[in-house]
Amino acid sequence: MEEETEVEELLRQIALAKHKELRLKAEKTRLRDEIGQLQAGTLWSREEQTQQQLAGVRWTKEQLEVQRKVEEDKLAKLGESLKEQV
Structure with a gap:
């Protein structure tokens, strides 16, 4: 009986x-x-952040290109003006 209880x-x-x-x-x-899931979310956030940064860099590059063209036009007009004065 005791063995049964122990078992x-x-x-x-x-x-x-x-x-x-x-x-x-x-x-x-x-x-x-x-x-x-947390790591995937973190990686997704990093990817999204990188994409936003790239979009910002592209926008800045476009703005600089526009500004460069404006300055080139000004310089060309100034050159023409100087030629006319001479």
């Missing part, structure tokens, strides 16, 4: 340990998935 207690402890192990595995999987 039952051991079986109960094993069942509890297995249940705890399964809970921990599920929690580990959940955390791994969340970390993956």
